[in-house]
Amino acid sequence: MKLIQPEKPKLVLTSFDTYMQSSLKNFKWQIKNFFGDTSELEAEHVKEKLAELNSYENTAHLKPIKQEHIVILDEQKIDASEAEKVLLNGEFFWEHAAAGEATRLGLGTKYILKLRDFTVEKMIELRKQEIKEDFKKDPETAKRLTAELTPESLLKQMGCRPEETFPISLGTRHMLQTAFDLIRLAKKHGKKPEEVLAKQKMLIVLNEATADKIVDEFMRYNYFGFDRKKILFMVQKSFHGIDLKKGEPFYDMSHDRHKRLHNHGQMVMQKTHDNAIFYIDDDTSEYYLRSDEFEKILATTKDLVSYNIEDIDYLTNAIDLHSLALCLTLGKQGYGMAMEIVAQNPLRPQKGGACFWDEKKNRIVMIETNQLKDVKLEDITYLNKNFNHYPNPAEAFKAVKQGGLHLHVDVKLSTDHKGNPKYYIYFCTPQGDINFLVKTAYIMRKNLKPISNWKSPATTPPTVKACFMQDRQPGFKEFAEKTLGMTF
Numbered sequence: 103m104k105l106i107q108p109e110k111p112k113l114v115l116t117s118f119d120t121y122m123q124s125s126l127k128n129f130k131w132q133i134k135n136f137f138g139d140t141s142e143l144e145a146e147h148v149k150e151k152l153a154e155l156n157s158y159e160n161t162a163h164l165k166p167i168k169q170e171h172i173v174i175l176d177e178q179k180i181d182a183s184e185a186e187k188v189l190l191n192g193e194f195f196w197e198h199a200a201a202g203e204a205t206r207l208g209l210g211t212k213y214i215l216k217l218r219d220f221t222v223e224k225m226i227e228l229r230k231q232e233i234k235e236d237f238k239k240d241p242e243t244a245k246r247l248t249a250e251l252t253p254e255s256l257l258k259q260m261g262c263r264p265e266e267t268f269p270i271s272l273g274t275r276h277m278l279q280t281a282f283d284l285i286r287l288a289k290k291h292g293k294k295p296e297e298v299l300a301k302q303k304m305l306i307v308l309n310e311a312t313a314d315k316i317v318d319e320f321m322r323y324n325y326f327g328f329d330r331k332k333i334l335f336m337v338q339k340s341f342h343g344i345d346l347k348k349g350e351p352f353y354d355m356s357h358d359r360h361k362r363l364h365n366h367g368q369m370v371m372q373k374t375h376d377n378a379i380f381y382i383d384d385d386t387s388e389y390y391l392r393s394d395e396f397e398k399i400l401a402t403t404k405d406l407v408s409y410n411i412e413d414i415d416y417l418t419n420a421i422d423l424h425s426l427a428l429c430l431t432l433g434k435q436g437y438g439m440a441m442e443i444v445a446q447n448p449l450r451p452q453k454g455g456a457c458f459w460d461e462k463k464n465r466i467v468m469i470e471t472n473q474l475k476d477v478k479l480e481d482i483t484y485l486n487k488n489f490n491h492y493p494n495p496a497e498a499f500k501a502v503k504q505g506g507l508h509l510h511v512d513v514k515l516s517t518d519h520k521g522n523p524k525y526y527i528y529f530c531t532p533q534g535d536i537n538f539l540v541k542t543a544y545i546m547r548k549n550l551k552p553i554s555n556w557k558s559p560a561t562t563p564p565t566v567k568a569c570f571m572q573d574r575q576p577g578f579k580e581f582a583e584k585t586l587g588m589t590f
Contacts, residue, residue, distance in 0.1 A: 113505035115374045116393075118339055125529060126351050128509050129344065133351070140349035145525040148346075149513035153475035156510055161474065164458040164467075167484065167544075171459055171466050172443065175428050176548045182423035184430055188404055189284065189421065190293055192301025195399075195406040195495055196280065199366060200273055200316070201309035201338040202411060207559065211312040212411050213273030217569045220264040220562065222253045228559035259563035260570065267569040268582065268590045272556070273316065274323075275572060276411055278582050279420040281326045285581070287421065299327040303399060305334045305379065307369055313337045321382065323586055334391070334399075336379045338369050343516060343526020351527070360516035360526050366408075367507055367531025374503040393503070397496055405429050406495035408533065412556045413489065414568040418575065425491065428545065433493025438501065438540030440491040441468055443484045445550050451479035452557060455486030455534040457544060466544045470532045472510060484546075486534050501539040507531055508538075 111127040114120040133140050133148070136155050148155065158164070188194050200213040207228060209215055229251055237244035257263065270278070281299060288298040308316055317335060320326070325333050340361040342353040354360070372378050377390040391399075400406065405426060409416060429440045443457050455468040456477070468486050471479065492498045510530045518524040536542075556565040572578060583589055 113371065113507065113509075115371050115503055115505055117375050117377075118372075121368075121371060121375070122341070122353060124505070125509060126344070126353070129351050129511070129527075129529075132509070132511070133349075140346070143346050143349055145344075145346060145513055145527050148511065148527055149525055152472075152511065152513055156473050157475050158467075158469050158473040160460050160462045160467075161476075163460055163462040164469070164474075165461055167443075167457055167459050167466055172544045172546045173428070173432070173440075174548055175424060175442075175545050177424045178548075180424050180427050182427045185423045185427040186287060186291065188426070188430065189287060190291060190298055190301075192298075192303060193402070193404045194302075194426070195403040196302060196304035197406055197408040198276065198304065198306050198411065199369065199408055200276070200411040201307050201363060201369070203309070204556075207562070211309060212556065213276075213308075213316055214271045214312055216269055216271050217562075217566050218265045218267045218269055220566070222256055222263065225256060225264070225559065225562055226251055226253070228562070232559045256563050260566040262566070262570045264566050267566065268573050268579070270582065270586065272565075273411060274319070274586070275417055275569065276409075276420075277320075277323075277326045278578075278585060279417055279572065281328070281585070282575075282578060282581055283420040285327075296327065300329045300332075302328055303332045303334075303403060304328070305336060305373075308335060308337050309363065310337055310340055317382065321386070326585060331381050331383075334379050334381050334396075335388075336369075336373065338363055338372060340364075341528070343514070343528060345526060354518075354526065357519040360514075360524075362514065362528050364528060365510075365530040366533035367510070367535055368529065370408075370502050370533050370536065371507060371531075374499065397499055400499055401496040403495055404433060404493065406492040406498075408490050408492075410489070410555070413487075413554065414556055414561075414565050415554050417568045417572040422489075425489075425545065429491040429493050429543075432491075432543050436541055437493050437543045438497045439536055439542040440493065441534065441537060441542060441544055442487040442489050442491075443544055443546045444487040446480070446482055446485055451482070452485065452555070453479065455532060456482045457484040457486065466542075468534045468537045468542075468544070470510060470534065472512070472530070490533065490536075492536075498536055498540050502536060504539075506539055507535050510535075 110131050113128060114124040137143055202212050204212045204215060230248055233244050233247045284298055285295040288295040340363050342355050343360040344351050345354045374393055376392050379396050380388040380390045383389045432440055453471040456471055457468055460467045512528050512530040513525050514528060516524060516526050579590060
């Protein structure tokens with residue numbers, strides 16, 4: 103019998119401490135309402151009921167989306183002139199989510215990885231391990247896929263050997279492409295490239311392990327031509343695992359081996375904290391912004407896009423003028439978020455935000471797959487591309503700051519302070535849940551493309567190909583060599 107508690111506690115997002123304290127109260131509310139008596143509850147019990155605990159409240163009312171529910175983006179018909187003007191005037195905010203780890207690859211932060219450091223043999227080894235894990239209950243399929251995995255088949259997917267790509271990291275490639283495309287846009291309109299770059303505003307979200315290294319790289323490369331004080335950084339915090347004692351959740355701070363990120367939802371919540379975002383001052387010290395200072399910067403822009411470092415389409419097209427043009431129109435209609443819908447990846451079905459029609463809410467919703475306990479990944483037709491626009495970005499910022507995002511829960515096996523195996527609880531709220539806080543549009547391109555992210559060994563060959571195509575853009579080699587001060 104569930105014990106119904108008072109209203110769910112909201113998150114208090116003034117600082118890391120208030121987030122941690124209020125998140126524990128919120129989680130305690132969740133488990134009280136789900137389990138009732140929690141006096142004997144342990145992390146293992148939460149793990150056993152995780153699918154039910156995270157389950158979306160209206161799962162029984164979810165139906166496939168219909169075309170009349172969505173906004174169609176027809177790239178052949180939309181006028182991109184206003185979008186170009188917004189970029190040239192610095193009225194756009196670039197957010198680069200670069201804190202992610204290459205977990206399935208076991209190689210650390212994706213930002214710093216160089217694709218040329220992969221050998222074909224290493225890629226085959228990693229893919230074999232992945233196949234073995236993914237198909238352990240289907241040995242025949244595992245055997246077939248492993249047999250098909252040859253150097254020749256990989257080279258056919260990649261278009262070149264990994265060592266033929268330029269010796270620059272994925273994150274450096276990401277920033278170079280941003281500047282490269284802006285310079286081309288400036289020249290198209292007869293503007294001075296250095297003046298257009300100087301107007302751009304952006305936030306680079308890093309992790310604790312590699313933040314110093316990446317910030318040093320920005321300084322070494324003269325911020326890729328951007329204005330130093332308009333390049334903002336935020337180090338996404340990792341958190342100790344949560345344990346339970348007599349029904350009371352607490353962060354186990356007895357050791358650090360079990361610390362983890364709390365997903366992109368925590369990232370957007372952290373942005374609302376005071377003294378979480380900074381830029382590098384003239385004396386190379388860090389100047390931290392108050393929450394209201396950052397909000398004022400957002401208020402000077404008409405749209406924000408949160409780019410994920412692992413999106414490989416970005417490597418040859420950093421500026422999506424068509425989606426920006428559409429979102430500027432949506433912003434004038436009062437929308438605070440726009441989510442692009444893409445087809446599921448047939449190569450390897452992925453987790454993420456899944457798009458459905460909620461009959462009870464009478465609207466489209468984007469539901470994280472960890473809330474869909476009975477739905478298989480291959481049965482999800484449409485996913486969020488993780489390419490979210492925020493027209494009038496200060497509005498979504500203020501909505502998040504109110505503390506209304508739902509805390510999703512995960513349980514991971516780690517070790518206790520003695521090194522023994524132990525389960526800990528972590529929050530894993532997705533950024534996409536902002537669709538429940540602000541008026542949101544769901545966009546589908548007339549020419550639908552599958553999701554194209556570097557997530558695992560299976561998607562490493564397409565990523566090598568994307569780097570190969572980036573390197574061969576006319577003028578890119580010369581631009582990269584000049585910006586980085588090296589010769590390829």
